[in-house]
Amino acid sequence: MGCWRRAVIVAIAMLVLSVAAYGQEPSREQIKGLDEQIQEIKSDVLSIAAELNQLEEKLLYPSHTQLAVFVSLVSGETFRLDSVEIQLDGKPVAHHVYTFKELEALQKGGVQRIYTGNVRSGEHDLEVSVMGKTEGGAEFQHVDRFKVTKDVGPKLVEVSLAVQKITVDDR
Helix, strand or coil, X not given: CHHHHHHHHHHHHHHHHHHHHHCCCCCHHHHHHHHHHHHHHHHHHHHHHHHHHHHHHHHHCCCCCEEEEEEEECCCCCCEEEEEEEEXXXXXXXXXXXXXXXXXXXXXXXXXXXXXXXXXXXXXXXXXXXXXXXXXXXXXXXXXXXXXXXXXXXXXXXXXXXXXXXEEEEC
């Protein structure tokens, strides 16, 4: 019976001590320390995510087979671009419908990467379809075809759009 009393007294003492410890509020310094740790963890996670994205791009699109297609507007163009479709060797590879903000960015000189992929070295057929409206409100659709030569190493192609003309800078 003496053991039971001792066990009960120890249990009650532990319960009282745990309740007293539980009732204490964390100090501002403890909260500040936790906030700093959380921000540090967030920063680490974002850094790791950026590194993973770079690694994924290197693995998916090795530089010796990489082809990137960019879209821009010819300086001074004021037409409303609705959509662009890109076909490579007769296969659709990219299609984009533009929002007002994206169009505004292009009109201010911005450039959009619309496609990144792997292609073999040699000559390829690039077809660009553009839909939009002229400044006067008339709808237009324009399709142009180009030959793109891919060598060993990454290839950048810029598609510059105008109301009646599409040009390609084959770098």
